[in-house]
Amino acid sequence: MPVLAKKILTWLFVGFLVFFIAFRPDGAADLVETIGGLLMAIAQGIGDFLTRLMA
Template identity: 55%
Template sequence: MVKKVLTWGGIAFLIFFIAFRPDSAADVFKSLGGGVMDIAQGFSDFFASLFA
């Protein structure tokens, strides 16, 4: 029950954040995307050096 409430609360907050602060929301998602890309690049470099 608590998990369901927290999930719906998170979704509601996300919609609110995007609706009322679209520029800030875009910056947050760009930062998160950049972080994911950095992690992927790190794994790629690791495996490239491991098998090279």
């Protein structure tokens, strides 16, 4: 992918994020909370796996 296309897509993504946060703050907060919960569940699963692996 050419560099210019990557720059354009990056700026479009940033613009979408700003728009989403500005006009749908509740939806943006819910999305961040969901992603955070998913990441925490993944980290917990990896931690449990490593704990059981070492036992």
